[in-house]
Amino acid sequence: MAVFTEVPADEAADLMRRLGLGELTALRGIEGGIENTNYFATTDRGDYVLTLFERLTPTQLPYYLGLMKHLADRGMPVPEPAARSGDGGPLFDAGAPASACPLLHTVAGKPAAVVRKLEGRSELAPTADHCSALGDLLAQLHLAGRDYALEQPNLRGLPWWNDTVPVVLPHVDAAQAALLRSELAYQNHIAASSAYAALPRGPVHADLFRDNAMFAHDGRGGTLPRMTGVFDFYFAGTDTWLFDLAVCLNDWAIDLPTGRADAARTEALLEAYQARRPLNAAERELLPAMLRAGALRFWVSRLWDFHLPREASMLKPHDPTHFERVLRERLRAPQVLALHAEATAEAQDA
Numbered sequence: 001m002a003v004f005t006e007v008p009a010d011e012a013a014d015l016m017r018r019l020g021l022g023e024l025t026a027l028r029g030i031e032g033g034i035e036n037t038n039y040f041a042t043t044d045r046g047d048y049v050l051t052l053f054e055r056l057t058p059t060q061l062p063y064y065l066g067l068m069k070h071l072a073d074r075g076m077p078v079p080e081p082a083a084r085s086g087d088g089g090p091l092f093d094a095g096a097p098a099s100a101c102p103l104l105h106t107v108a109g110k111p112a113a114v115v116r117k118l119e120g121r122s123e124l125a126p127t128a129d130h131c132s133a134l135g136d137l138l139a140q141l142h143l144a145g146r147d148y149a150l151e152q153p154n155l156r157g158l159p160w161w162n163d164t165v166p167v168v169l170p171h172v173d174a175a176q177a178a179l180l181r182s183e184l185a186y187q188n189h190i191a192a193s194s195a196y197a198a199l200p201r202g203p204v205h206a207d208l209f210r211d212n213a214m215f216a217h218d219g220r221g222g223t224l225p226r227m228t229g230v231f232d233f234y235f236a237g238t239d240t241w242l243f244d245l246a247v248c249l250n251d252w253a254i255d256l257p258t259g260r261a262d263a264a265r266t267e268a269l270l271e272a273y274q275a276r277r278p279l280n281a282a283e284r285e286l287l288p289a290m291l292r293a294g295a296l297r298f299w300v301s302r303l304w305d306f307h308l309p310r311e312a313s314m315l316k317p318h319d320p321t322h323f324e325r326v327l328r329e330r331l332r333a334p335q336v337l338a339l340h341a342e343a344t345a346e347a348q349d350a
């Protein structure tokens with residue numbers, strides 16, 4: 001995480017006290033992440049993460065914080081945002097003003113939230129077993145989110161790509177510009193299709209990369225990795241479940257240096273996901289298109305972050321060309337995954 005806004009220790013201490021989380025003993029800015037300001041805040045009661053939202057507005061935030069609470073209430077390993085104690089304000093009331101949301105606070109003049117720090121660490125070189133754990137949890141998250149009361153579009157969805165591609169075009173070479181334009185046209189065409197309209201949808205994480213999940217390395221999962229939770233729901237939104245799955249496949253099941261899909265990890269992730277929620281016919285048809293959509297989404301956002309950066313200490317923008325490679329790979333070899341998804345679904349039906 002980058003630190004865009006410096007938080008005075010006394011202000012953080014005051015917030016932790018007001019939230020009933022104890023006396024602050026340490027406050028440390030977190031490196032890694034590019035969106036928000038994050039601090040580890042330790043109190044005599046435990047370890048927490050304090051997030052100051054740098055781009056999202058107070059009106060948008062109850063959706064994300066309420067979703068985390070909704071999922072945590074249903075037993076999902078998602079950090080539950082701390083509520084102002086004794087505050088009976090509505091968590092899920094779409095009509096309520098953001099200031100009434102008891103999960104949303106103000107720190108250093110910015111909207112802020114506090115969540116429990118998950119134990120463990122991210123697995124940055126995941127095996128097929130890690131991908132299985134992720135696929136299993138992703139399907140559970142999708143199912144647990146079905147009855148979430150609030151709706152908000154994925155703010156990094158197609159309308160944002162349409163707005164942002166023209167902004168980044170002056171910063172790329174001719175071949176890249178041609179690919180961005182043609183892929184954007186293709187995705188607009190897909191979004192208008194009846195197969196796309198038939199895709200199941202609901203609240204999705206939409207940014208569930210390897211660095212947004214934690215695994216314990218304490219041996220309590222036996223021979224299998226034990227996932228302690230997933231976090232960073234601040235790109236979540238109402239979107240297709242298939243897009244969320246594609247975002248995960250494009251990160252967890254990719255060989256990072258080449259952008260190539262890894263067959264064993266792809267299979268593990270898809271199998272575990274489908275053991276909980278088999279893909280339907282429209283999803284099987286559109287998986288290759290959504291894998292391209294997922295690559296385009298992060299190529300565009302990385303180009304935007306890279307060429308139009310914000311002021312922050314500890315900010316390390318991600319490499320945009322990685323997702324150009326992933327997109328080119330998805331274009332070069334689309335059929336492998338489509339066939340695989342079909343085979344897996346048939347096995348489930350048998």
Ligand SMILES: Nc1ncnc2c1ncn2[C@@H]1O[C@H](COP(=O)(O)OP(=O)(O)OP(=O)(O)O)[C@@H](O)[C@H]1O
Nearest residue numbers: 001030032033034035036049079116117118231232
């Ligand atoms: N609930 C949590 N438990 C443990 N660690 C956390 C938690 N939330 C954040 N972190 C740590 O803070 C780092 C940055 O957080 P995060 O990924 O949310 O940053 P960001 O800038 O908001 O997001 P992005 O990944 O979109 O750039 C994470 O990599 C992780 O190390």
Ligand SMILES: N[C@@H](CCO)C(=O)O
Nearest residue numbers: 034207209298302318
């Ligand atoms: N996960 C994103 C960063 C946050 O959107 C990326 O790797 O580009």
